[in-house]
Amino acid sequence: xxxxxxxxxxxxxxxxxxxxxxxxxxxxxxxxxxxxxxxxxxxxxxxxxxxxxxxxxxxxxxxxx
Amino acid sequence: xxxxxxxxxxxxxxxxxxxxxxxxxxxxxxxxxxxxxxxxxxxxxxxxxxxxxxxxxxxxxxxxxxxxxxxxxxxxxxxxxxxxxxxxxxxxxxxxxxxxxxxxxxxxxxxxxxxxxxxxxxxxxxxxxxxxxxxxxxxxxxxxxxxxxxxxxxxxxxxxxxxxxxxxxxxxxxxxxxxxxxxxxxxxxxxxxxxxxxxxxxxxxxxxxxxxxxxxxxxxxxx
Numbered sequence: 001x002x003x004x005x006x007x008x009x010x011x012x013x014x015x016x017x018x019x020x021x022x023x024x025x026x027x028x029x030x031x032x033x034x035x036x037x038x039x040x041x042x043x044x045x046x047x048x049x050x051x052x053x054x055x056x057x058x059x060x061x062x063x064x065x
Numbered sequence: 066x067x068x069x070x071x072x073x074x075x076x077x078x079x080x081x082x083x084x085x086x087x088x089x090x091x092x093x094x095x096x097x098x099x100x101x102x103x104x105x106x107x108x109x110x111x112x113x114x115x116x117x118x119x120x121x122x123x124x125x126x127x128x129x130x131x132x133x134x135x136x137x138x139x140x141x142x143x144x145x146x147x148x149x150x151x152x153x154x155x156x157x158x159x160x161x162x163x164x165x166x167x168x169x170x171x172x173x174x175x176x177x178x179x180x181x182x183x184x185x186x187x188x189x190x191x192x193x194x195x196x197x198x199x200x201x202x203x204x205x206x207x208x209x210x211x212x213x214x215x216x217x218x219x220x221x222x223x224x225x226x227x228x229x230x231x232x233x234x235x236x237x238x239x240x241x242x243x244x245x246x247x248x249x250x251x252x253x254x255x256x257x258x259x260x261x262x263x264x265x266x267x268x269x270x271x272x273x274x275x276x277x278x279x280x281x282x283x284x285x286x287x288x
Contacts, residue, residue, distance in 0.1 A: 042163070050167050053111035060109075 098264050107271050115168035116263075122161035123256060127249065129154040134245045138208050158200055165193060177269045185262040192255040199252055202244035205234060216240070 026037040079085065132150045133141060141151035169189070178186035204215050216235045223229040233239055270278075 046163060046166055046170075049163075050112075050170050053115070053167065053171070056111055058109045058111055 094261060094265055098267075099261075101264070105268065105270065107274060108268050112167075112171040113268065115164045115171060118164040119161055119168055120256065120260070122157050122164060123252070125157035126154060126161055127253065129157060130245065130249065138206055138241060142208065158203070162196070162200070165196070169193065172269075175269055176272065179269055179275065180266070182262070182266050182269055185259060185266060188255055188259040188262060192252060192259060195248060195251050195255065199244065199248040202240045202248060205237070205240040206244045208237075212237075 028035050028037060028040055129150050133147075133154055136147060141147035172186070172189070201215075201219070205212050205219075219234045220229060223234060232243070
């Protein structure tokens, strides 16, 4: 992979070759709750972005009071 | 009725439906509200960005969907450029839902239905629900085994909740029409209505500011 990147050939490699999309999906299972790890990660990412959007300062505060 | 109560003749402008419509539209949405160049200070926060981000994603979805629609539902299986546009379409939908959910959470915790904005909230909520149906029919329009699997599973699910007779999710033609015409038109029109309502009523102020304004009004009444 490093050699591939080193030769600058990444642009010609489909993303599906970098991340194995053909393998068996992983699931989180707890009692009645079942969800794929991918979906769970997206939900966690949404929560992180939501919290960051509230906490991070917004640049160029120039508006009417 | 006395002689002085003779009904007034309506002017030409009052008789014309276009003039009446224009007057009403200008009254509801004057140009400075429709395209404002300044916003209140509390809007300067990242949490207010996600509505615009959702609209940007929606524009990308519609544009890429038009290309896919023009070339036909099977095109993306057989050409590289088709796969490219299908990828753009898919990932803009992912971004659309991501941004819309963060927008929804932000508006929920702001209580964005306050101050006569309930219709804005309802329009947004209905748009969200119709968007889910639009995305679902998109999965059914893929023309692959994934679409077949999802349609048969959904058929059982929809039948079990008693709505399976209203439409047939295993009918590709019907679902494709839903996906490329009926539901996208509904989403775009509802989004436009939602945005116009936001323009008319303004962005909801934070709770702290609304409470301070309420207290000030009460103090003024007492004085």
